[in-house]
Amino acid sequence: xxxxxxxxxxxxxxxxxxxxxxxxxxxxxxxxxxxxxxxxxxxxxxxxxxxxxxxxxxxxxxxxxxxxxxxxxxxxxxxxxxxxxxxxxxxxxxxxxxxxxxxxxxxxxxxxxxxxxxxxxxxxxxxxxxxxxxxxxxxxxxxxxxxxxxxxxxxxxxxxxxxxxxxxxxxxxxxxxxxxxxxxxxxxxxxxxxxxxxxxxxxxxxxxxxxxxxxxxxxxxxxxxxxxxxxxxxxxxxxxxxxxxxxxxxxxxxxxxxxxxxxxxxxxxxxxxxxxxxxxxxxxxxxxxxxxxxxxxxxxxxxxxxxxxxxxxxxxxxxxxxxxxxxxxxxxxxxxxxxxxxxxxxxxxxxxxxxxxxxxxxxxxxxxxxxxxxxxxxxxxxxxxxxxxxxxxxxxxxxxxxxxxxxxxxxxxxxxxxxxxxxxxxxxxxxxxxxxxxxxxxxxxxxxxxxxxxxxxxxxxxxxxxxxxxxxxxxxxxxxx
Ligand code: SAH
Ligand code: SF4
Ligand code: F3S
Numbered sequence: 213x214x215x216x217x218x219x220x221x222x223x224x225x226x227x228x229x230x231x232x233x234x235x236x237x238x239x240x241x242x243x244x245x246x247x248x249x250x251x252x253x254x255x256x257x258x259x260x261x262x263x264x265x266x267x268x269x270x271x272x273x274x275x276x277x278x279x280x281x282x283x284x285x286x287x288x289x290x291x292x293x294x295x296x297x298x299x300x301x302x303x304x305x306x307x308x309x310x311x312x313x314x315x316x317x318x319x320x321x322x323x324x325x326x327x328x329x330x331x332x333x334x335x336x337x338x339x340x341x342x343x344x345x346x347x348x349x350x351x352x353x354x355x356x357x358x359x360x361x362x363x364x365x366x367x368x369x370x371x372x373x374x375x376x377x378x379x380x381x382x383x384x385x386x387x388x389x390x391x392x393x394x395x396x397x398x399x400x401x402x403x404x405x406x407x408x409x410x411x412x413x414x415x416x417x418x419x420x421x422x423x424x425x426x427x428x429x430x431x432x433x434x435x436x437x438x439x440x441x442x443x444x445x446x447x448x449x450x451x452x453x454x455x456x457x458x459x460x461x462x463x464x465x466x467x468x469x470x471x472x473x474x475x476x477x478x479x480x481x482x483x484x485x486x487x488x489x490x491x492x493x494x495x496x497x498x499x500x501x502x503x504x505x506x507x508x509x510x511x512x513x514x515x516x517x518x519x520x521x522x523x524x525x526x527x528x529x530x531x532x533x534x535x536x537x538x539x540x541x542x543x544x545x546x547x548x549x550x551x552x553x554x555x556x557x558x559x560x561x562x563x564x565x566x567x568x569x570x571x572x573x574x575x576x577x578x579x580x581x582x583x584x585x586x587x588x589x590x591x592x593x594x595x596x597x598x599x600x601x602x603x604x605x606x607x608x609x610x611x612x613x614x615x616x617x618x619x620x621x622x623x624x625x626x627x628x629x630x631x632x633x634x635x636x637x638x639x640x641x642x643x644x645x646x647x648x649x650x651x652x653x654x655x656x657x658x659x660x661x662x663x664x665x666x667x668x669x670x671x672x673x674x675x676x677x678x679x680x681x682x683x684x685x686x687x688x689x690x691x692x693x
Contacts, residue, residue, distance in 0.1 A: 219244055219283060232364065232391045239367035240283045240395075246374050247285035250295075250328075259294040260286035265312060266302025268490055269454050270335060272405040273363055274300045277334070279395035280366045288397070293322045296330045301337035303420055305592035309337055313351075320353050330373065332356040334363065338383060339424035342595065352379065359383040360425055364391035386426040392435055400643070402673030403486075404448050408436055408474065409455035414493065416520070417531045417602075418563060420594040421456060430455075430462050433469055437477055444483030449675065450641055453478070453489040459496035472500040479510050485675055486641065486658065487511045491518060494542055495533045506549050514660040515546060518558035519586075522577030523570035526563055530599075536573060543581045554584035554629070554659035561618050562591035562611030564602035571614045575621050584629045584659065585686070586622040590615050630661060631683045637693055640678045642671040655690075663688040 222241035229235050251258050260281045264274040277298055278288060286296060297319055302308040312333075323329045331354050337343050338359045347354055356373040358366070361384035373380050390410070398404050411426040412419075440451055453474075455461060462469035471489075478487055487510045492501075494517055505511050521527050524535040534542075546553060559574060578586065590611050593600045640655030640663050647654075653667035655678060663678050664687065678690040 217283075228368075232389075233393045236280075236365060236367045236391070236394060239365075239371050240280060242371045243284035243367055243374075246371070251285075257287040258285070258296065259289040259291070260296040260298070261289050261292055261294045262298050262300060263292070263315075264300050265308055266300065266304065266336060268405050268452065269407065269456070270300055270302055271399070272407060272454060273335070273360075275396050275398055275405075276363060276394060277366055278397035280370075282397045283395045284367065284370065292319065293326070295326075295328070296332065298332040298334065301333060301335035303337040303340060303343070303424060303594070305589060306594075307592070309343070312337060316351050316354070320351070323353055330355045332358075332373070334358045334360075334366075336360055336421070336424040340420075340595070344381065344383065348379065348381075354379055357381045357383070361385075361387040361389075364389070364394060388427075388429060390429060390431060398448075400673075401446075402448060403450040403452070403641070403643075404443050405452045405454045406436060406439055406443075407431065407455070408453045408458060408471075408489075409461050412456035413460075414457060415531060415598075417529060417598040418560065418591060418594065420597055423596055425456070428457070428460065428464065430465050432465065433462070433474055433477065436474065437481065440478060440481050440484060444481055447483075447673070449484065449673065450486040450488065451478070451484055453487070455489075456491060457493040457496060458489050459492050459498065459501065470498065470500060472498060472504040475501070475504050475508070475511060479508055485510060488514065488660075491516055493518070494539050497542060502546060502549050505553075512658045512660070513550065513553045514556065514584075514658065515553055516556045516558075517543065517546075519574070519577060519581075520558060520560050521563060521566070521570065522574035523566070524573075526566055526570050526573075529565060529602075530560075530563060536577060540577065540580055552659070554661070555581060556585040556660070557581075557583050557587070559586055559588045559618060559622070560591050561588060561615040562606045564591070564599055564606065565604040566591075566606055566614070568614065571618065574618060578618070578621050578625060582625050582629055583622065584661070585626050588615065588619050588622055627683075627685055630686055630688075633661070633680050633688070634683050635680065637677050637679045639675050640665075640690070641675045642667065642673065644672060645669060661686070661688065663690040665690040665692055667692060 217237050219241040224242045228238045247258050262274045262277050264271045301312050319331050409430040411428045412422045413428040415422050458471050461471040522536050638657050642653045642655045644654050646652035646664050652664045653671050655663050677693050679693050680688045680690050682689045
C-alpha cells in the first residue's frame with residue numbers, strides 16, 4: 213500500500229505541497245533532518261515508544277504512528293525513558309483515563325532527568341475539552357497533543373513541535389478526510405488489522421465513542437482490497453477488518469456495498485488464510501452475512517456480538533435498538549447455521565436504573581446463548597453522554613455485587629464451552645513464543661481460543677494442526693500433529 217518513498221530526495225527547502233499524502237512525506241523528510249542532527253549531537257540513535265491504551269482501532273492507529281516515527285528516523289524501544297514517548301489514549305471507561313494520568317507522573321520524572329525528551333498525547337481521551345484543560349493546568353510538561361481526526365498529520369505536528377516552545381495542541385472536532393498511503397509499522401509480520409470504517413453513528417446512550425471518533429465514514433472497497441493484497445504480498449496470512457459497527461459498512465458510500473459483499477471480495481485474495489472482523493452490532497447483522505460466513509473457507513469461526521444487557525427495558529434506555537428476544541433469535545439462528553462458531557460478547561453491569569431483575573435477564577441470556585467468552589464491564593459514567601445525565605445511577609456496592617454474579621456465570625459457561633473441544637484437532641496460527649515457557653509456542657484457533665504446545669520460533673506465523681489435549685479453563689495445552 214505504502215510505496216517506499218525516498219524521503220531524503222524530497223526538497224525541504226521548498227514550501228510544503230498542499231495535497232496529501234505528499235504533504236506528510238515532506239514533513240517526514242523534514243523530521244528526518246531534526247532526528248539526524250539530534251542523534252549526531254548525542255552520538256546515538258533517537259529512541260521512540262508508542263503506547264496503546266485502547267481497542268483494536270486504537271492499536272491500529274498506533275501502528276500508523278510507529279510507521280511515521282520509523283520513517284522519520286527514530287528507533288523503536290519498549291523503555292518509556294526514551295527521547296519521544298507517545299500515549300495513544302482511550303476514554304471508553306474512566307479507568308483507561310486514570311491509567312494515563314498515573315503514567316504521566318512517571319514520564320515527568322524521566323523528563324526532569326532528560327529535558328530534551330518529548331512527551332506526546334493523542335487518541336480518544338484528547339477529544340474531550342475537559343481533559344485538555346486538565347493537562348494544560350496540571351501536566352504542563354507535555355509537548356504535543358492531538359486527537360483522533362488528525363493522526364494522518366502526525367509528521368507535520370512533530371515538525372511543528374520541534375519548532376515550537378511550549379505545549380502544541382491541535383484538536384479537530386470532526387473530519388470527513390481519509391488520508392491513504394502513509395507509512396505503517398505492523399506489530400506482527402503475519403497478521404494485521406485493517407480499518408474499513410471510522411467513527412460511529414449509533415449513539416448508545418452510555419458510550420462516548422461517537423463523540424470522540426466522529427461520524428461513521430467507510431473506506432472505498434478498492435482501497436481496502438488493495439491494502440489487503442499488499443499485506444498478503446508481504447506475508448500476512450490473517451487479517452482483521454476493523455470498525456465500530458462493521459455491519460453498517462458501505463451504506464453511505466457513493467456506490468453502496470454491503471459488509472457481506474466486502475467479505476466475499478476479501479475472500480478471493482490469494483495468500484490470506486484467515487479473515488476476522490470486529491465489531492458487529494446485533495441490530496445490523498444480516499442474513500446475507502450469516503450465509504457468507506457459512507460458505508466461507510477463510511472467515512474465522514468467531515463472532516463478537518455485544519449484548520450489553522439482557523433486559524429489553526435497559527436495552528431501550530441504552531438505545532441499542534434490539535430486544536432481548538430479537539437478540540436471542542439472532543444468536544440461535546447463527547448457532548444453527550454455523551454450529552462450530554464461537555460467540556463472544558460485551559456486557560455492561562450497573563447502567564442507570566438497572567435492577568436485580570434486569571441483571572437476572574442478562575444472566576438468562578448468558579445461559580441461553582452459552583457465550584464462549586464475555587468481557588464484562590462495570591458501567592462508567594462518561595460526561596456528555598445521555599446516560600451520564602440520568603438520575604437513577606446505581607450505587608457502587610450494588611454494581612460490584614451484580615458484576616461479581618454476572619462474571620461468575622460468564623466464566624462457568626465459557627469454561628464449559630471450551631471443554632467441548634478436548635481431543636479434537638484444529639488448525640492454529642502460531643503467534644509467539646510462550647511468555648513463561650520458551651519451549652512452548654502460543655497459537656490461536658479459528659474460534660479465537662488459545663492453545664499452547666511444544667514448538668520453536670520458526671513456527672511463528674504458520675498455520676498448523678494441533679491436537680487439543682487438555683483444557684485449562686479458557687485455553688488448551690496441545691500437541692502438534
Ligand atoms: N462498537 C462496539 C463497542 C466499542 S466500546 C459495539 O458497539 O459493540 C467496547 C465496549 O466497551 C462496549 O461494547 C461496551 O460493553 C463497553 N463500554 C462502552 N461504554 C461504556 C461505559 N460507559 N461503561 C462501561 N462500559 C462501556
Ligand atoms: Fe459505542 Fe454503541 Fe457505537 Fe459501539 S455502537 S461504539 S457501543 S455508540
Ligand atoms: Fe477507547 Fe477510543 Fe477505542 S475510546 S475503545 S480507544 S475508539
